[in-house]
Amino acid sequence: MDRAMTFHGIDRLVALIAAIVCFSVAVAGWGMRGDAGVFPIIVGGLGLLACVWLALTCRRAEGASQRPAPSDRQRLGLWCLGVVALLVLIEPVGTFIVLPLFLIFNLKLLARLSWRTTLLLAVGFTLGIYLVFARLLAVPLPAGWLAI
Amino acid sequence: MQLSISRCGGVALAALALSVGVSPSALAEDYPNKPIQMIVSYGAGGSTDTMARIFAKYAEEALGQRVVVVNKPGAGGELGWVHLANADPDGYTLGLINSPSVETHPFTRADTVGYSLDDLQPLANVVTDPGVLAVAADSPWQSLEELVAAVRAEPRSVTVSHEGVGGDDHLAALNFAAAAGIDLNFVSFNGNAEATAALLGGHIDAFEGNMSEAAAHINEGEVRGLAVWSNQRMEAIADVPTGAEQGYEVVSSASRGLALPAGVPDDVYARLLEVTREVIENPEFEAELARLNMPLDPLYGDEYAASLKASQDSLKAVWDQDPWIEP
Amino acid sequence: MDILLTALANVVTPTALLTLVLGTLAGILIGALPGLSSTMGVALCIPITFNMPPDLALILLGAVYVSSVYGGSVTAILLRTPGTDASIATALDGYPMAAAGRGGEAIGMATLASLFGGLVSVIVLLAIAPPLSKVALAFGPQEYTWLAIFGLVTIVGVVSERPVKGVLSAALGLILATVGLDAFTGEQRFTFGQGELFDGVPLLPVLIGLFSVSQAFNLCIPRDGGVLSGEAQRMQGRSLPYWADLKRCLRTLCRSSVIGSVVGILPGAGTSIAAFISYNEARRHSSHPETFGKGEIEGVAASEAANNAVTGGTLIPTLTLGIPGNAVTAVFVGGLTIHGMIPGPSLFTQHAESTYTLIVSLLFANLMFAVLGLWLCRYMVKVTRVPGAVLGPMILLFSLVGTYALRNEMFDVWLTMACGLMGYFMERWRYPAAPLVIALILGPILEVNFRRAMQISQWDLTTFFTRPLSLALCLLVVLALVIPLWRRWRQRQCAVA
Numbered sequence A: 001m002d003r004a005m006t007f008h009g010i011d012r013l014v015a016l017i018a019a020i021v022c023f024s025v026a027v028a029g030w031g032m033r034g035d036a037g038v039f040p041i042i043v044g045g046l047g048l049l050a051c052v053w054l055a056l057t058c059r060r061a062e063g064a065s066q067r068p069a070p071s072d073r074q075r076l077g078l079w080c081l082g083v084v085a086l087l088v089l090i091e092p093v094g095t096f097i098v099l100p101l102f103l104i105f106n107l108k109l110l111a112r113l114s115w116r117t118t119l120l121l122a123v124g125f126t127l128g129i130y131l132v133f134a135r136l137l138a139v140p141l142p143a144g145w146l147a148i
Numbered sequence B: 001m002q003l004s005i006s007r008c009g010g011v012a013l014a015a016l017a018l019s020v021g022v023s024p025s026a027l028a029e030d031y032p033n034k035p036i037q038m039i040v041s042y043g044a045g046g047s048t049d050t051m052a053r054i055f056a057k058y059a060e061e062a063l064g065q066r067v068v069v070v071n072k073p074g075a076g077g078e079l080g081w082v083h084l085a086n087a088d089p090d091g092y093t094l095g096l097i098n099s100p101s102v103e104t105h106p107f108t109r110a111d112t113v114g115y116s117l118d119d120l121q122p123l124a125n126v127v128t129d130p131g132v133l134a135v136a137a138d139s140p141w142q143s144l145e146e147l148v149a150a151v152r153a154e155p156r157s158v159t160v161s162h163e164g165v166g167g168d169d170h171l172a173a174l175n176f177a178a179a180a181g182i183d184l185n186f187v188s189f190n191g192n193a194e195a196t197a198a199l200l201g202g203h204i205d206a207f208e209g210n211m212s213e214a215a216a217h218i219n220e221g222e223v224r225g226l227a228v229w230s231n232q233r234m235e236a237i238a239d240v241p242t243g244a245e246q247g248y249e250v251v252s253s254a255s256r257g258l259a260l261p262a263g264v265p266d267d268v269y270a271r272l273l274e275v276t277r278e279v280i281e282n283p284e285f286e287a288e289l290a291r292l293n294m295p296l297d298p299l300y301g302d303e304y305a306a307s308l309k310a311s312q313d314s315l316k317a318v319w320d321q322d323p324w325i326e327p
Numbered sequence C: 001m002d003i004l005l006t007a008l009a010n011v012v013t014p015t016a017l018l019t020l021v022l023g024t025l026a027g028i029l030i031g032a033l034p035g036l037s038s039t040m041g042v043a044l045c046i047p048i049t050f051n052m053p054p055d056l057a058l059i060l061l062g063a064v065y066v067s068s069v070y071g072g073s074v075t076a077i078l079l080r081t082p083g084t085d086a087s088i089a090t091a092l093d094g095y096p097m098a099a100a101g102r103g104g105e106a107i108g109m110a111t112l113a114s115l116f117g118g119l120v121s122v123i124v125l126l127a128i129a130p131p132l133s134k135v136a137l138a139f140g141p142q143e144y145t146w147l148a149i150f151g152l153v154t155i156v157g158v159v160s161e162r163p164v165k166g167v168l169s170a171a172l173g174l175i176l177a178t179v180g181l182d183a184f185t186g187e188q189r190f191t192f193g194q195g196e197l198f199d200g201v202p203l204l205p206v207l208i209g210l211f212s213v214s215q216a217f218n219l220c221i222p223r224d225g226g227v228l229s230g231e232a233q234r235m236q237g238r239s240l241p242y243w244a245d246l247k248r249c250l251r252t253l254c255r256s257s258v259i260g261s262v263v264g265i266l267p268g269a270g271t272s273i274a275a276f277i278s279y280n281e282a283r284r285h286s287s288h289p290e291t292f293g294k295g296e297i298e299g300v301a302a303s304e305a306a307n308n309a310v311t312g313g314t315l316i317p318t319l320t321l322g323i324p325g326n327a328v329t330a331v332f333v334g335g336l337t338i339h340g341m342i343p344g345p346s347l348f349t350q351h352a353e354s355t356y357t358l359i360v361s362l363l364f365a366n367l368m369f370a371v372l373g374l375w376l377c378r379y380m381v382k383v384t385r386v387p388g389a390v391l392g393p394m395i396l397l398f399s400l401v402g403t404y405a406l407r408n409e410m411f412d413v414w415l416t417m418a419c420g421l422m423g424y425f426m427e428r429w430r431y432p433a434a435p436l437v438i439a440l441i442l443g444p445i446l447e448v449n450f451r452r453a454m455q456i457s458q459w460d461l462t463t464f465f466t467r468p469l470s471l472a473l474c475l476l477v478v479l480a481l482v483i484p485l486w487r488r489w490r491q492r493q494c495a496v497a
Helices: A007-030 A038-057 A073-093 A095-109 A115-136 B002-021 B047-063 B075-086 B101-108 B144-153 B168-180 B192-200 B211-220 B266-280 B283-291 B301-321 C002-011 C014-032 C038-049 C054-078 C085-099 C103-138 C141-159 C163-177 C203-220 C243-265 C271-285 C297-321 C327-338 C352-385 C388-407 C410-428 C434-457 C468-496
Strands: B036-040 B067-071 B093-099 B120-136 B159-162 B185-188 B206-210 B223-228 B253-261 B296-300
Touching (some): A007 C163, A038 C163, A038 C434, A073 A095, A073 C388, A095 A115, A095 C388, A115 C388, B047 B067, B047 B093, B047 B253, B047 B266, B047 C327, B075 B101, B075 B253, B093 B101, B093 B120, B120 B266, B120 B301, B144 B223, B159 B192, B168 B206, B192 B223, B192 C103, B192 C297, B206 B211, B211 B223, B266 B283, B283 B296, C002 C014, C038 C054, C054 C085, C085 C103, C085 C141, C085 C297, C085 C434, C141 C163, C141 C271, C141 C468, C203 C388, C243 C271, C271 C297, C271 C434, C297 C327, C388 C410
Parallel strands (some): B036 B093, B159 B206
Antiparallel strands (some): B093 B253, B120 B206, B120 B223, B120 B296
């Protein structure tokens, strides 16, 4: 997604976005009661200075006209899909169902392991997490369907 | 081959699923038949957490089930209490509530707060930890009188630490300042440790905190207690006079009790109340708390609920008149 | 002296030694696994120690504490996923070393440096704890303000080839540090009504996200991604540093151990700050500062000696004054009080035996993790041979479960993943993440102490210059700012001439 941009362009974009954030923080700090806003104003100002400095120097910086190394969009998409599904499903479905599924998804599609190793790793890893966290340390990981 | 192995995986998963805990729904006659969660709204290792873990140890024996302490720290206790209020009222989740914070959040954070006292079913108060005003051992002031005189001579010259705006320490110091008609210079600290360090290092003049935290330093002689904000002197620091003895009618404390989410079945509630009473009346439990300078102050069931409500009403009245957090 | 012998006798019993071994192993694992931190390790062990006799409980907690700080270095070097904030600085040179096929050597040096720093600080704790605790008290709000500024100036200078990117990253960290309920006024700052943010942006999810999760992204997305490329995967070489390297690093080791112990004594200052200050000092005194950040073994030594020296240092105010030096020792205090030992001077009188047993056991714990570390080193380096796409999901899951266990909040897990995505792009776009994390640690220290100093002095800014210690720290900050500029100016003069 960032293949079309040079580092020079990226730096300018970052400076612009960061400047908006810093400016909003400083403005919000102005409206706070008592001395609560003093620090937001100071750090917002510091951030703004850094943004201006970055915007002014990014053209001269080393490698400004280069581009980030191309990334495999298909794999990035698959990986992000897996992570989002993991986060969304973990509470309703349950940690110890989603964990092995996530591992199987990744090990099969991204690492391209054999089914045998994939399943062994997925079940072994999940069992390990279960024993250490749920049993030994009594961390109440979301149980989901397994809670009944 | 592939098929049989995936079936193996399936079997393993099913076995895993079974071991995670397939438990029947809560029935009062065999209550408790699974571990009970005890939510502590402060971090592991703090004084609330310590008390909770000691209570859990005794409650486990009495209930015959594991009592698992779950720390949900955040937002001055609010996160944990919201969680407690929203938990299933089946008796398998109970929590520690800390006064006055549990009473004040619903009106000081009226716009954003996620629970009200009505969402909680108080079980019993366990500990009441009175407030203490202390100065370093090399301080010139021997009594409240001398401190008040110093402030009168030079208004706002005396710095007093407290642990966060709106907490019980801050309220106690505010009440004292109001009773004495003086203006103190408040300095906010994150917790007792930092404030104690600042007092011992001479960076602040006086320290407002709870007895359980200050008693060790007072008894070591590094810190001098000027007043304890209780109705009578406390055993752990018997030399420290009360505020009333010195003419300042200020009473303030932090209490820790137990509560359930509202709507727990009556028989489960009765069973838990019985167990709680058993633990609190156990002399070993009391001795263990006494070693931590936490004075036991039992108050059960409806009485406890009524006292929480009454205290909330009086705090609310003060807040409505003169909010301690400027709007 | 008698008390030391009694303590020694308590430690060399079979049960105590077994506890020590188990605690050390657990600590190394906790530190090494991405997503688990020292604080969490000690906090999670508290319930386990509850049913143990006090001496054993303390031995276990102590062993977990010191070895988890060491354990962080292993994955920081091999995978560039520092498990704790203490080892961020270790990754700066450790990972390039691993990439050059010298991972074993880097771990060996990290182990010996950790041992050295750990032993120095425990000896300091044993010998001169009570007088040193006065140092902790001499630091008031004014001094902490300068210390935090010094830390920020150091970190910006250390990591980035372009200082402006470091400053921007630090500024974003400072902005994140303002989130939460303001302790002075009760104002809700940038919380957007989210209760989970009332206490501020939690540090560990940000740390784990920016370093571990983003590394999981890096490992999974390239088609045949591995932790290391090409030949380096196979040859991680010897597991002991060369004698000549050790001799060269001796001064750095001594300097870093002193810095670590002193910073450790100051409540709240933090392990990562000590590691970065030591790293910066090592680079400043080096005859070839340009090699730092590219696989300089001295950098690993500086960071690791310092972060393990902090462990003994933080226990000084904890045990002598009852004032915990950091989050880990705060949990430690809980562990002590559960067994009826109230931290403070009474520990050295009433509970002297247990206290000295703890301190002596720390010596053993340091030796134990060094022995285990050197022995396990040859197995641990094999992790770099695992394909990236296998390692990545596991790092991610450890991070997920670890951040959830911190306070049992899904919010923190989402935050971790968001920071992971941000870290991935920060690295891709060549922005350093370390200043952001360090600023998030130092921001609250800076703000709270600045405002506290203002409250105490009733808004008199001269208070920062009139106290001798405060003035000295102020000069240190000025020097830290001026020296690099002056050097650059001189270099330019030389280049012209």
